[in-house]
Amino acid sequence: MTxxxxxxxxxxxxxxxxxxxxxxxxxxxxxxxxxxxxxxTGNPTGQTGNEVVPGSNADFTRSVTSNTVNFGLxxxxxxxxxxxxxxxxxxxxxxxxxxxxxxxGHCDERGTREYNLALGDRRANSAKNYLAAKGVSPSRxxxxxxxxxxxxxxxxxxAAYAANRRAVTIVLS
Amino acid sequence: xxxxLTLLALSTAAPVMAQETPPAPSAAPAAQQQDxxxxxxxxxxxxxxxxxxxxxxxxxQSVVNTPAGSTDALGRQLADIIxxxxxxxxxxxxxxxxxxxxxxxxxVTAPAFDYWSGTGAQSLVQGFVRANGDGNLTVGCxxxxxxxxxxxxxxxxxxxxxxxxxxxxxxxxxxxARLTGEGPYFDSRVxxxxxxxxxxxxxxxxxxxxxxxxxxxxxxxxxSIVLTPRFAPNQQSIVYMSYVGKIPAIYVxxxxxxxxxxVVQNVATTFAPRFSPDGRFILFSMAQGGNTDVYRVSxxxxxPQRLTTSPGIxxxxxxxxxxxxxxxxxxxxxGQQIYVMNADGSNQQRISFGGGRYATPVWSPRGDLIAFTxxxxxxxxxxxxxxxxxxxxxxxxxxxxxxxxxxxxRVINFYRSGRGSGGSGQLxxxxxxxxxxxxxxxxxxxxxxxxxxxxx
Numbered sequence: 001m002t003x004x005x006x007x008x009x010x011x012x013x014x015x016x017x018x019x020x021x022x023x024x025x026x027x028x029x030x031x032x033x034x035x036x037x038x039x040x041t042g043n044p045t046g047q048t049g050n051e052v053v054p055g056s057n058a059d060f061t062r063s064v065t066s067n068t069v070n071f072g073l074x075x076x077x078x079x080x081x082x083x084x085x086x087x088x089x090x091x092x093x094x095x096x097x098x099x100x101x102x103x104x105g106h107c108d109e110r111g112t113r114e115y116n117l118a119l120g121d122r123r124a125n126s127a128k129n130y131l132a133a134k135g136v137s138p139s140r141x142x143x144x145x146x147x148x149x150x151x152x153x154x155x156x157x158x159a160a161y162a163a164n165r166r167a168v169t170i171v172l173s
Numbered sequence: 174x175x176x177x178l179t180l181l182a183l184s185t186a187a188p189v190m191a192q193e194t195p196p197a198p199s200a201a202p203a204a205q206q207q208d209x210x211x212x213x214x215x216x217x218x219x220x221x222x223x224x225x226x227x228x229x230x231x232x233x234q235s236v237v238n239t240p241a242g243s244t245d246a247l248g249r250q251l252a253d254i255i256x257x258x259x260x261x262x263x264x265x266x267x268x269x270x271x272x273x274x275x276x277x278x279x280x281v282t283a284p285a286f287d288y289w290s291g292t293g294a295q296s297l298v299q300g301f302v303r304a305n306g307d308g309n310l311t312v313g314c315x316x317x318x319x320x321x322x323x324x325x326x327x328x329x330x331x332x333x334x335x336x337x338x339x340x341x342x343x344x345x346x347x348x349x350a351r352l353t354g355e356g357p358y359f360d361s362r363v364x365x366x367x368x369x370x371x372x373x374x375x376x377x378x379x380x381x382x383x384x385x386x387x388x389x390x391x392x393x394x395x396x397s398i399v400l401t402p403r404f405a406p407n408q409q410s411i412v413y414m415s416y417v418g419k420i421p422a423i424y425v426x427x428x429x430x431x432x433x434x435x436v437v438q439n440v441a442t443t444f445a446p447r448f449s450p451d452g453r454f455i456l457f458s459m460a461q462g463g464n465t466d467v468y469r470v471s472x473x474x475x476x477p478q479r480l481t482t483s484p485g486i487x488x489x490x491x492x493x494x495x496x497x498x499x500x501x502x503x504x505x506x507x508g509q510q511i512y513v514m515n516a517d518g519s520n521q522q523r524i525s526f527g528g529g530r531y532a533t534p535v536w537s538p539r540g541d542l543i544a545f546t547x548x549x550x551x552x553x554x555x556x557x558x559x560x561x562x563x564x565x566x567x568x569x570x571x572x573x574x575x576x577x578x579x580x581x582x583r584v585i586n587f588y589r590s591g592r593g594s595g596g597s598g599q600l601x602x603x604x605x606x607x608x609x610x611x612x613x614x615x616x617x618x619x620x621x622x623x624x625x626x627x628x629x
Contacts, residue, residue, distance in 0.1 A: 109572075111548075112575075113400065113574065113621070114444060117421070117460065118460050122463040125462055145460060154371055156592040156596060
C-alpha cells in the first residue's frame, strides 16, 4: 500500500518534472556512503537520473534560500537572516503539505559535550517553532540534536565555529 | 564470567613460606598511630620527593609454563607492572632494573636489608609466583621498610591465568594504600569512547580497558555515534548514549552478554546518563522543545521522575557517594554554573561563582570534592568543595573536558581535544596536586573516559 502510493507519486513527479524545465538541471549530488546515521545526509532518493523530483530533499535544497540557518555564540534566537531563510523553507513546505522533515541542531566545538546536545536541541526547536508559526504543522517536523558531533567545517577558528552553529532542515523520503 | 581474586593469608596458605617462619606482620614501632608505620609517603605533594622504592623481579620456585606464560617471565612482568603503577601515581620512584640484583626464592621473606639500603631504596617490595595444581596462579606480595628492617604488610593473590595482571595491580594497591594512607585504585577499569576519522565523520566506539591501558577491548562497532559511557556500581553493565537508528537515547550494555537495552522509551532526546551509587536509578537529561531537565528513572526502566523544572539547560548530573545529593550544571542564571540539590530535586543551590562558566560536575567517590570543567578561554579541569569553596584548577590546555574520578578520589581522568581539522581527542589523567599529568595510552583517539570502581 505505502509502496504503491510512493510509486504513483514518483511517476507523477517525474511527469511534472519533465514538462517544467525552467531551471538548469543540477548535477546529481555525490552518492551518500558510509554508516547509516552519520548526521547530515541528504535524501538521495529524490534523484531520478538527472531529474530533481518535486517535493524531494533535492528539490527542497534547490528551491529554498538555504536549508541551514546559523546562530550566534551560545545563542538560539532566529535573527533576520535566519528568518528570511526559514520563510523560504516554510513557503516550500506549505506547497508540499505531505512532506515530513527533520531539523538537525548543531553546535561548535567550544562547548562541553552534553551542554551542546541540549543547545543543539534548543536550536532545532527554534527553527521548528518558527516554521510552525509560518503554518507548517508540528506533526510534520521532528528534531534531532547532534551537539558538536557532526560539524560542517572541521577547523578550529571563528569562521568554522559560526558555520557549525546551525539548524539544518532535511526532507524525509 | 565471575572471577574473583582470592585473598590469601600467606602465613597459612603458602606452605613454602611457612618453613621460613615469616616475621610477624607490621610490628609498628612504639608510639605510632594505628595506621602508621615509620614510613609514610606525603600525598599532598610539594614537601617531599617521590619515595624511592625497590621492586625486584619476583622469583618462582619452579618454572612452570601457564596460559599466561612461564612463571619466571611472569615474575619479571609482575614487578614491572607494580613499578609502573606506583610510578604513575607520582608518589614513588621505582629503582631501575639495572640497580637491583636478583632475589632468590627464600629471600622473599628474609630480605637482604643491608644490600637494599645501599641502593637508596626506602621501601622494598618482594614477592613470588607459583603455578598451582588447579591451574590458578598464586602471587605473594611483601612490603618492607628498608631502614627499619621490618615487614610492613603482606598479601597473597590467587588468580586465573587470564587475570594475572590483576594480581600485580592488587599488590601495587596494597603497597600504595599502606604507604600513603589513601585508598587503592590500580585494580580498576576505564570505559571510554574510542575515536577515529575526521571531526565531521568521526567514528566512535565504546571500549573498555584496564586503568593502565592493558586488556583493551572494543564493545560497539562504530556504526552509531556513542557518547558518555558510565559503569554500573557492580561493574557488570555500562550505561551510555547512542544514536542507533538516528534516535538519540540511553542504553544499558551488559558486559558479560554483550546485549543492550533501551532505558527510557523514547519521546524526546535523552542523554547524560549516570547510575546512582546503589545502582537502582539512572540519572539522565531529557531535552523537550528546547528545554533540558534532569530526570531519574529506575535502572530497570519505567516512568521517569523529573527532578529539575527551570526553563533552561539543566544537565550533567552526578550523585554524591551516599546518594543523598546530586550535583549538576544549569544555565538558568545565564551561563553554565554548578548547582547541588537533594536527590529528590529539592533545595537547589548554586555553588560556583568564579569568573567564566562551570560544567560537567562530578562528585568524588570520597565525597569531599567536585571535579568540573571550567570554560574561560581554555577548557580546564578543576576541583572545588561541595559547598563551592577551595576552587583549584588542575590543568591548563586548549580543551580539557569531562573529568572522571579514580576509585580513591585522588586521580582524575579526562580528555584533551586537539585543535584544527586534524585534532583528535586523547585520554589523560591528573592527580589532585595538578603536578602529575599523564597521557593514558589508547590504540586510537579517545574521549569521555569513565573510571570504574575498584574491582572486587
